[in-house]
Amino acid sequence: MSEKxxxxxxxLAQDLIKIIRLLAISGKKAFTEYLYDPLYxxxxxxxxxxxxxxxxxxxxxxxxxxPSYLQSIAPRxxxxxxxxxxxxxxxxxxxxxxxxxxxxxxxxISTSPESLEFTNIIEEPLxxxxxxxxxKSEDVFRATVSGIxxxxxxxxxxxxxxxxxxxxxxxxxxxxxxxxxILIASKYNNIPKCRKLLAYYIxxxxxxxxxxxxxxxxxxxxxxxxxxxxxxxxxDMIAIELYYRITRGIxxxxxxxxIKGIRKYAxxxxxxxxxxxxxxxxRLERIxxxxxxEKKLWDELKANR
Amino acid sequence: xxxxxxxxEESNFEGKSVLVLTGDIDAKTAPVLKEALEKRIAAxxxxxILNFSGVSYISSAGIGVLNAALTLVKGKGGDxxxxxxxxxxxxxxxxxxxxxxxxLYKSVPDAAKxx
Numbered sequence: 001m002s003e004k005x006x007x008x009x010x011x012l013a014q015d016l017i018k019i020i021r022l023l024a025i026s027g028k029k030a031f032t033e034y035l036y037d038p039l040y041x042x043x044x045x046x047x048x049x050x051x052x053x054x055x056x057x058x059x060x061x062x063x064x065x066x067p068s069y070l071q072s073i074a075p076r077x078x079x080x081x082x083x084x085x086x087x088x089x090x091x092x093x094x095x096x097x098x099x100x101x102x103x104x105x106x107x108x109i110s111t112s113p114e115s116l117e118f119t120n121i122i123e124e125p126l127x128x129x130x131x132x133x134x135x136k137s138e139d140v141f142r143a144t145v146s147g148i149x150x151x152x153x154x155x156x157x158x159x160x161x162x163x164x165x166x167x168x169x170x171x172x173x174x175x176x177x178x179x180x181x182i183l184i185a186s187k188y189n190n191i192p193k194c195r196k197l198l199a200y201y202i203x204x205x206x207x208x209x210x211x212x213x214x215x216x217x218x219x220x221x222x223x224x225x226x227x228x229x230x231x232x233x234x235x236d237m238i239a240i241e242l243y244y245r246i247t248r249g250i251x252x253x254x255x256x257x258x259i260k261g262i263r264k265y266a267x268x269x270x271x272x273x274x275x276x277x278x279x280x281x282x283r284l285e286r287i288x289x290x291x292x293x294e295k296k297l298w299d300e301l302k303a304n305r
Numbered sequence: 306x307x308x309x310x311x312x313x314e315e316s317n318f319e320g321k322s323v324l325v326l327t328g329d330i331d332a333k334t335a336p337v338l339k340e341a342l343e344k345r346i347a348a349x350x351x352x353x354i355l356n357f358s359g360v361s362y363i364s365s366a367g368i369g370v371l372n373a374a375l376t377l378v379k380g381k382g383g384d385x386x387x388x389x390x391x392x393x394x395x396x397x398x399x400x401x402x403x404x405x406x407x408x409l410y411k412s413v414p415d416a417a418k419x420x
Contacts, residue, residue, distance in 0.1 A: 207402075263401055266365030270373035271335040278366065282332030285364045289397055298396040 008110040008119050010192075010229075011236040011276075013100040016119065018244040019126045020100075022133055024093050025251055031089050034129040035096065035122060042121045044078070045085040053091045056080050057098055064102060073102055074112035081118070096122065104192050134280060137250045142287050178204075179212070182219065191227050194219075199237045207267050238268060239276035246281060259288070309334050309362070313341040321417050322350065323388075327359035330367030338367060342374040351383025354416045358389030368401050375407055384408075388416035 023031050039045070060076050063069040077099040084095035099118060103110045178201050185193040202216065224230045242265045249257030262285055269275040292298060311334035314325045330338055342353070375385045386408045390398070398404050410416035
């Protein structure tokens with residue numbers, strides 16, 4: 001990184017969170033190597049403490065709601081991670097994600113020396129891990145798809161159909177409730193919450209019949225007028241989340257989740273090469289279709305559709 | 306996996322414009338298709354016959370481009386239809402649920418007749 005960073009971008013914080021989550025399912029060895037050790041070497045540790053990490057997080061969470069406390073959030077998060085380092089790896093992961101989430105809330109936190117120092121320490125090793133995981137994903141994906149039975153593959157590729165009127169009503173209500181929550185967050189100018197809810201809403205419902213695309217577009221346009229980077233950050237957030245779901249699906253052997261993620265990504269980003277992880281996902285897709293063709297599974301797959 | 310290529314040539318069938326696609330449509334080449342469609346839509350064209358007989362592979366990136374263009378032209382009262390789609394490309398479109406949205410025909414004359 002040649003340029004000195006002055007702010008932790010929301011997308012960087014989100015990306016690092018997703019990598020830490022992937023790291024967590026990759027095992028203790030990788031977690032230690034790519035997260036714990038870099039922090040330890042950078043001096044982020046204490047030998048003794050009497051703090052309860054969970055309670056400390058809950059306290060910081062409350063304080064983050066008070067504008068007058070915002071200045072102290074980053075230093076307190078730094079201390080939280082120091083304490084977590086002497087507890088266990090889960091505490092380190094939770095603490096790191098907690099800190100990265102707080103950085104997305106307010107510019108005071110994302111521009112603080114502690115946030116900049118923290119991301120400078122962990123970014124390089126995490127990006128290195130992501131690269132390794134990406135290469136590993138392709139191999140794991142190839143092996144998983146090769147070994148998968150036709151029933152599982154059919155299930156993964158079968159569209160979700162609403163089984164009853166009651167189910168449809170439940171989903172309609174959920175959509176409405178979620179949309180109302182977005183409007184409330186928008187009214188109170190809670191931009192990070194709007195972004196999070198909208199990302200969830202788009203990922204969950206954009207391929208459904210009841211997705212109100214026009215309303216979502218209007219809302220995004222309005223929020224983008226308040227914060228010029230809103231739409232770009234929202235799209236990055238969605239791409240990061242979907243790529244994370246696809247990769248997690250592959251690493252966990254959950255081929256269905258991976259394929260659903262690919263399909264959602266296709267309809268949300270509509271072949272826009274500027275989208276994050278565009279080429280990574282394309283590579284995985286080629287492997288999948290190649291294997292289905294090689295195993296002559298297309299006809300069987302379509303037979304029960 | 307070699308580098309994918311896609312060419313888009315314009316032809317004509319009984320006075321109807323046909324775009325003849327040849328090659329693979331993936332993340333690398335989808336922008337070529339996107340540009341070809343967007344340029345014509347911007348110029349006022351709303352009805353398209355895409356001759357897919359020379360397309361050997363399509364990924365979700367290509368389907369995403371087609372879906373966006375289809376939504377756009379349908380909003381203007383137009384349509385996009387595909388002709389000569391190979392079985393493997395059709396299979397991919399099916400698992401991406403795209404065949405529910407777009408009409409596929411065996412040949413360009415069949416496609417032209419439908420419009």
